[in-house]
Amino acid sequence: MKYKANLDSREAELFWSMVENFYRAEAIIGDKYGRLMGARKTSPEDTLEKITVSSPAIGFKKLEELRNEVLYALKEASHELFRNESTNITHPFDKYVSDIFHEVSIVKEENYQLIQIGDYQLREQAENPSEKVEKKIISKAKEDITDKMKNIHTLFQEAETELIKLLKQQNRTKCVIRSLYLSAQEVFGDKKGLEILYKKIYDYGSFEGYLTVAESFYKSGHYEKAGEAFSKAKEKKEKLDPKIKSEEKFQKLADRYRKFIK
Structure with a gap:
């Protein structure tokens, strides 16, 4: 193989x-x-x-x-x-x-x-x-x-x-995560399909998925796309259960989120 x-x-x-x-x-x-x-x-x-x-x-x-x-x-x-x-x-x-x-x-x-x-x-x-x-x-x-x-x-x-x-x-490979994000409408019909997939491949679902692709775009200088994806990550973060936000494992993701804002 x-x-x-x-x-x-x-x-x-x-x-x-x-x-x-x-x-x-x-x-x-x-x-x-x-x-x-x-x-x-x-x-x-x-x-x-x-x-x-x-x-x-x-x-x-x-x-x-x-x-x-x-x-x-x-x-x-x-x-x-x-x-x-x-x-x-x-x-x-x-x-x-x-x-x-x-x-x-x-x-x-x-x-x-x-x-x-x-x-x-x-x-x-x-x-x-x-x-x-x-x-x-x-x-x-x-x-x-x-x-x-x-x-x-x-x-x-x-x-x-x-x-x-x-x-x-x-789930952090540039070509894969960007293509998933950009082709979601065409492949899945709407963003729901992408978000269902995010739940399957990221521990923290759509929040982590959107944040990860936002970071990827930002690193390559695609700031408009990065901002668009980050806005979606922010929206998903606000809807997370407070219990999830208090998890120790979540803190690393929260640090990435705060770093992106800066």
Whole structure:
């Protein structure tokens, strides 16, 4: 395994690419999985027809983009960071990424076949109204896709557990923390996604996350960005539980905060 805690500039860029594309992919899968399971709970038969005809709950084109663009970039960055070609040893996160890529590839093909079969049968029924459309094949394919989507959803959860461990190691790496901050809207949709992640990778959540990136910007002379991030850190500090502020461990962070003000 080539990965090490202290990343050089190229490795840091790869690491960020891996993080960015993981959360992009997770958002797409989470949306598709939620829509699929929600539709199944409300109207199984209607869902069957929708998946058969146009597949809005899965989305073949979206799956194709996910696999060929987002997941491919994720896989390539992960492999370059973690794979040791001579021993074939890799990090658990990289293994999960490979499994996700494989499963999404299968779902993409099964979904395409399902659409083709469904469209063919519906055309046959339109031409011969007396003929009942056989739904057994479609139903089986739909169940297979649902099972695969459940598995993919689980793989993402397990992969994120490993990614969080890695992010905790890199939670002061310049390229990573700045990119997270600057790309939050694009990657997560809003700042809530970033702040949820901050809670996972910093002991003191958003306060520490914003303060850390503010310090990073300031050291490089990006004073406007530093001030913007520090304002958010200040806002989060004011909302912290007084008990947390009295913790001995918190005092080191408080010292960093006071030093930044000076």
